[in-house]
Amino acid sequence: MLMNRFPIWAVALVLGVAADQGAVATADDAQRPNVVWIMSEDNSADYLRHFGPNGAPAPQIEAMADHGITFNHAFSNAPVCSVARTTLITACYAPRIGTQFHRRHTLAHLPPGLKMFPAYLRQAGYYTTNNSKEDYNAVRGDDVWDDSSRKASWKNRPTESTPFFHVQTYTQSHESQLHFSEKQMSVPTDTDPESVHLQKYFPDTPTFRYTRARYHDRIQQIDGLVGGLLDQLRQDGVLEQTFVFYFGDHGGVLPRSKGYAYESGLHVPLVIRVPEDFRELAGRDLGSRTDGFVEFVDFGPTVLNLAGVEQPEEVDGRPFLGPGVDPAEVDSRDETLGYADRFDEKYDLVRTLRIGDFKYIRNFEPFYPDALQNNYRYKSLAYQEWRELNAAGKLTGAAKQFFAPKAAEALYDLSSDPDEVNNLAADPQHADRLQQMRAQLDDRLKSMPDLSFLTEAVMVDSALENPITFGQSHIAQIAAYIDTVNLALLPPEDALPQLEVALQSEDPWQRYWALVACSSLGDSVKSLVPMIENLLLDVEPLVVMRAVEYLAVHSDVDTLGFLYRSLSRATNEPEALRMLNTIVYLQDYHGYEVDPQKFQFIIPVNPKGQLVRRLEYLRGEI
Structure with a gap:
């Protein structure tokens, strides 16, 4: 049943915080839900069977979905860790606040008056913990976390009734897990390499099949870790008071995913387990799925809304669960913005706009091939082999695209082309759609405004003390x-x-x-x-x-x-x-x-x- 107003406890909390920004809210702590985020590094949605037939089985995550909500269209706004995580923690689009470069040369300062969102939870009486990856591109205040370390846990909160927000990152799916040697390829995988599905843009070789099979094994390890954390919450008697989000911190991790603004780099799994004690805040049936689009800028506002904490005006996101949120409105959302800039030492400038099943990509430097050297990427045998096959002239079809100049603009129909290999930008039947999406993306970049068009070199010298003011000027x-x-x-x-x-x-x-x-x-x-x-x-x-x-x-x-x-x-x-x-x-x-x-x-x-x-x-x- 939809809740069209804040419950009494949430109203009291908002009023209490508004009246005295330095005071702990007076609402009964036991009436406020806990929130846990479980992040697995570097995996896009299609690597889980729950989101596509070619993914790995993940029974623990699937059981979460049976007691919660599956978001079929959840998106990281950036396809790489530091930019994605900064977007999450600030609820702001990175090119607007100067945090779009991975890895940052200089930390950006948040706009005056804006904090990383856990600070507002902490101010409202929540115990906030992070275990343990941060990787932010903005200056972190001392008021964000009660504990951010490998020992951080909700178990250390001052009282059992203190509500908590906890972030847990699991690295077992990180791309470094695929930096194996040729000798290590002799170690068999649990997943049969012959059974895996390869994307159309990959050459079909034993190396690529082994790499994908090995990654399926890693996803199943993540699933076990997710189940283990849920068991901890259950044993501590707090599971049914806790919203548990499971999601990937961005896409990945086979070639042409992490670091690239294709769906393989941006589309992430998101399952939220709903606690029995706060089922009314979900506004949906347990076990349901939604096709509404949610993006990383929305995650922080959603947590604040579930906790009954007022959302700062300076953020870009909108809540998708909790008091005052209309599920029908969330279901109707169909738009997401993506951005990719410098990735380690490799520069590019790509912006994307997806509306429904159509994806528009603007490659502002299209003469740079996707394959342009990035040292860390090419530690992977799959990347190395792909490049060797190209140099030997052995690639055909979509597998060659990675090494060719890109189109300045691309339009993909994801319903028929999920791998984004058939560019429709020159198709007269899609001319009107192309013009409309081009104009819409331009409007968003100009109104933001997008600081990347000032160059990183200028930003470092002049903008990062107050990026938003600099951008507006x-x-x-x-x-x-x-x-x-x-x-x-x-x-x-x-x-x-x-x-x-x-x-x-x-x-x-x-x-x-x-x-x-x-x-x-x-x-x-x-x-x-x-x-x-x-x-x-x-x-x-x-x-x-x-x-x-x-x-x-x-x-x-x-x-x-x-x-x-x-x-x-x-x-x-x-x-x-x-x-x-x-x-x-x-x-x-x-x-x-x-x-x-x-x-x-x-x-x-x-x-x-x-x-x-x-x-x-x-x-x-x-």
Whole structure:
């Protein structure tokens, strides 16, 4: 039965917190539900049988669903740990608050007055614990957790009646579990490799089959751990007072999932076990499923709502359970936003919008193949073999797409193409849908505004003390940059005159994004080569590097000296790292020869930072 108003205890709690932000709420603790989050690392929904016929059996999670709710369409907004977890803990879209880069160079500060959401629970009298991964890209206040450690547990709360919020992360499904050697492949898996389903974009080899079978085994280990934690709650006599969320912290973990804004990187399993003592807060029958879309920005607001704690105005999410939530409205939600930026040392800029079964992807740097080197990814034998097969010319069909330039925009019908391999963007039958989704995504990025269009190098120097204020003060410029890079979506004859203007702009970042558009359009704008060659002398080093990027591929202009000079002018690590991304791309995909011994930096190189990863690769040290 739908509850259209807050229960008395929740109203009392909200009023108590509003009256005195420093006071513990006076509502009877026993009348407030506990909440536990169980996160498994790096797994998308389709690796569980509960969400698809090709997944692994998970009887403990399936039993949770029998006593709860299954969310068929739950999404991480980002396909990688630190960005996804920061989105969860802040309930804010990462590109709006400056937390979109993995791994962060500099921690961002949250907007004034906004806290990570467990702080509001703690303020309201909850005992908050995290065991134990944080991995946030924003500064964490001292008021978020009572305990965040490997020993953190609800068992340590001050009284048995104290309500609690506990987060438990299990690493047994992390991608590092698939970094096995060829010798280790002789160890049999519980899952028969011949029985597994391979996605259309994978080559069908024993390595890929073994990798997927091994991952199925890992999912079943996670299932056992989930069951064990439920048993702990049951033994402590609190299971029927506790909402238990099970979900993946983002997608993964076979190639083309973690780190990529496809459904394999964003669509996560979500099952919520509903406690008997608070069944009325679910508003749904036990064992039910919903097709309504929920995303990570919604998770924190949902916990606050279940606890009767007022939601901060500054967050982006909406609750999907608890007082005042209409299940029919949740069922009607059909939209989710995705974002992928720098992933370790590998830069890309991808934004996605899914509405129902249609997925729109805007690749702002489409000339970079998905396969662009990322050192940690290529520890996997499956990644290594995939690359070797491509180099040997042995890939056909969808398996080759990973190594080719991407389309600037893609449209997929997920009902018939769940692997996202048949791009409908050029299909006249879908022209209206493409235009509508393109415009809708643009509106969201501009209104946010999306700080990635200022570049990470600028953000580190100028924005991270107060990212939202900085973004709002530059909202017009960001919109202009998006319009400029979107010239790549026009027919070349229509884009050319506007690109000429943008390349001569007094704003260096207008010139920067115009060059990105030129690289996206390729040879069709070669008439601009003389103008682009002039930008090799630009005052902004990143503009020079973008000019090098275009000219090295689409002209015979000698650019090597300008490349070395730009590196020597970089003033922070993200600026230099952005340049090395271009160098790796040109070397690996266009035969561009560089001498790493000639690299000079005026900045200190962090021996544990991302710049070192690129340097190790370019020097042939890995």
